[in-house]
Amino acid sequence: MEQVKVLIIGKNIEIVQLLVRLTGKFKNLLVSGTTDETAILQIQEENAPDMLIISSGLTEQSEKAIDEQSRLLQPNIKIIYHYGGGSGLLKGELQSVLDFEI
């Protein structure tokens, strides 16, 4: 099975690092993270992620802009607005958009 490329964006570096580590534990997910919203378009153009996880700390306008630009770049991208900041909801959030069991 091809790996699903996951990009995590958020302003809280410790939470982004934690989410990268936790998400990376699930099979078939290749995960990277960034706290730099100005670089996200470049990262997306270079890496073409299949899934974007929006973590905490971005303004409402930033979240909206990232969401819209990501869908323009890659219409099939799956976007998850993460809640909770850790492992509690993460598996459910991922599983709800994936068509295979993690």
Next chain:
Amino acid sequence: MANSVLHKANSRGEANHGWLHSFHSFSFADYYNKERMSFGVLRVLNDDTVKGGMGFGTHPHDNMEIISIPLEGDLEHKDSMGNVTVIKNGDVQVMSAGTGIYHSEYNKNKQETVKFLQIWVFPNKRNVTPRYDQITLNPADRTNKLQQILSPDKDDAGVWIYQDAWFHLGTYDKNAKDTYTIKKAGNGVYAFVLKGEFLINNIQLEQRDGLGLWNLDSFEIAAQTDHAEILLMEVPMK
């Protein structure tokens, strides 16, 4: 027409980590059941037992309204905002995790277990400034009646959260009855039996059973046993 969903206590997810024994009413951590993802914006209802001296080390949360209700024992709380407190039976703790908060929760007693409910509600606004609060309730104020313990209004009774939600506790004598009226049209109520047995809308509920009700304006609760305790959680359904 009123709708309902019954979650029997023994149908909940279970995770036993040794130091922590937890029952999940909804999908949480490794427990995943696509039929049990939430009740409206009520996303987590964990029924936790922590062994003496053990607990949750420092860990982060964001964008979630987290309510803890101790049922037995003392829980020591420390967080990144400088709060160091102990919560015990009769208290309610609330955290708006917002942009990010770090905390630890430990059983303060080495010899006794601590039991508490951990409840997560989706906020109605992302990335708020984190906040913490706790209150001590008077148990006499919920004998044979409902005591409000949470609302969206900081000037109303109980703690408040970033959501149009209202929580109530009640302790009833056998055969006592009460009526709950929905505060906001369209909201549903998740009833969780803490102790004893209740009858709600002709559905028999035993200890730790959960019943979700929606598309209704009010409903009657009837205690079937003495000292029966119930938690009612009114939440938006989307």
